Amino acid sequence: MxxxxxxxxxxxxxxxxxxxxxxxxxxxxxxxxxxxxxxxxxxxxxxxxxxxxxxxxxxxxxxxxxxxxxxxxxxxxxxxxxxxxxxxxxxxxxxxxxxxxxxxxxxxxxxxxxxxxxxxxxxxxxxxxxxxxxxxAETVLFQVTDRNLKREFVTMKDAVNDYFDRIENLIQHQQESMGLPSGFRDLDQLLGGFQKSDLLIFAGRPGMGKCVTGDTILQLPDRYATIESLKPRHALGIPDDDGGIYYPLECDVLTPQGFKPTAYFYESGLRPTLRITTQAGFTLAGTYHHPILTSDSLGQFAWKTLAELTLDDYAVVVEHGSDYTTSRITAIQDNGWQYCYDLTVPDGQAFIANHIINHNTSFMLSTAVNVARIGARVAIFTMEMGADQLVQRIMAMETGISSHKLRLGRLSPQQYDRFVEAAGRVSRYQIFIDDTPALNPIQMRTKCRRLQHEYGIDLVFVDYLQLMNAGGQYQNNRVQEISYISRALKELARELNVPVFSAAQLSRAVEQRQDKRPVLSDLRESGSIEQDADIVMFLYRDAIYNEATEFPNQADVIVAKHRNGPTGVISLFFNEELTKFQDAVTRQVDLGDR
Known part of the structure; x- marks a missing residue:
């Protein structure tokens, strides 16, 4: 003993x-x-x-x-x-x-x-x-160590001395942010960088029901199966505010990169659908907003929703196991209201259904790369996409090569040289990725504390808040569950004394308004998230709603809440092909003597 x-x-x-x-x-x-x-x-x-x-x-x-x-x-x-x-x-x-x-x-x-x-x-x-x-087990262990995290009183003298030193340092370094720079000039000027112990919430346009009908055929390693037959029968689901439910699901399905494991099965419910037919006889039925991979006459790839397709488009299809080819779309028909479903495939984010390639953060990832470039240590918890997909997006940003070309491996010799150089550079970034699905706050806290002890952490990213769970608590009350998760993220930021940057979903109410710019009330389960967050930011792109927009590549970051500073709107340039955000170029124009 x-x-x-x-x-x-x-x-x-x-x-x-x-x-x-x-x-x-x-x-x-x-x-x-x-x-x-x-x-x-x-x-x-x-x-x-x-x-x-x-x-x-x-x-x-x-x-x-x-x-x-x-x-x-x-x-x-x-x-x-x-x-x-x-x-x-x-x-x-x-x-x-x-x-x-x-x-x-x-x-x-x-x-x-x-x-x-x-x-x-x-x-x-x-x-x-x-x-x-x-x-x-983790709870038992934390009960031992929690006492060591209690803070003692700080005298006003010590607090003022520390604050005085910070202000004095800022005066001497006027061009530097007080916090961790985001890499976006105007955003850093507004926020002063990301501050230690802050919880930052970033929310963008909600998903648009990207689902296929239940009779859609998927290829598994040992058989073909309808997507509806893959629905977990006994797992607890995570509801969303559009009537859909996410179920954890791990099974291998065919993707353009071979068989890859899924993370979630999504049951969308009854939706209006379209059915397309290609010249080669392939068909696919899905929601109006479900995207498929297409190719034009010049061989340029692009994702288009079923509602955006025309009879001049060519769908990218897979024949004989893994051979890619194109087939012209010959029919687009209304398919009525159907029960629809989707899969989240972390490694690649695309799956092949009825032989047609289907597709299922960018700002947060752009920010993570910017921060890592200056030597900061970044932890990324991604519950929607896998490490492979994150790396692919980072490589697209760093090389200037489109994600589609990287996904299919179609690189010219010059592009391959850029890819090799960027791979060596990116491998030195101190970015730590965890793609565990349905993570709970206790698990995240354990991993962060271990990472901080072994390497140190400067910034934590979470993608995204609503895909976390409370570890079995509040199973019948989603609002309380989200309250617990957002409060836990804020506590994590204070405990580690680093910024925690989390993505969150918007309510679909924003899609029903004439003015599509998000406001704080559009945050799903907004009461707790808004209360716990120090900063709330929204992403708005007019091009999504207005095809005739004068600024198709402009993305507005709306700072709707800033606990310790001003709010405002920052405009960035969005490169859709690379899914990359950059500072907008500002030019001074002299209108005198004209």
Missing amino acids: TESPYSQEAEEAVIGAVLINPHSFLTVAAFLRPEDFFFLRHAHIWEAMTRLHERKEPIDPVTLAEELSTMGKLDDVGGAPYFTHLIANTPTSVHAEIYGRIVERTAIRRRLIVAADEIKALASDENQPIEHVTTS
């Missing part, structure tokens, strides 16, 4: 030091509690000292003996003569805090041993689901 760690000498010395110099109690009591002592007699003495201190009474052998007598514990500790023993065996009262830290460390070790026994018991119970076991 493992012997419990303790230090009798340190326990006696810390109590003796307080009896010699009662003023040292304040310093040690800030972190040491009665339950931290291994010997019960010492725990009783420390509890009595705490009670005296709370009543603002002096701590000395006489008052301590009286308090212990009142508690009925004086005889248990050995009576007043024991105090003389403690004082005589204390080397010096100057080291009271050091003695206290030794006692604290041994107490933590004992709690860890107890926690290990509890975790062992949890792991041995085969009747418990493994998800419950791992979550409970």
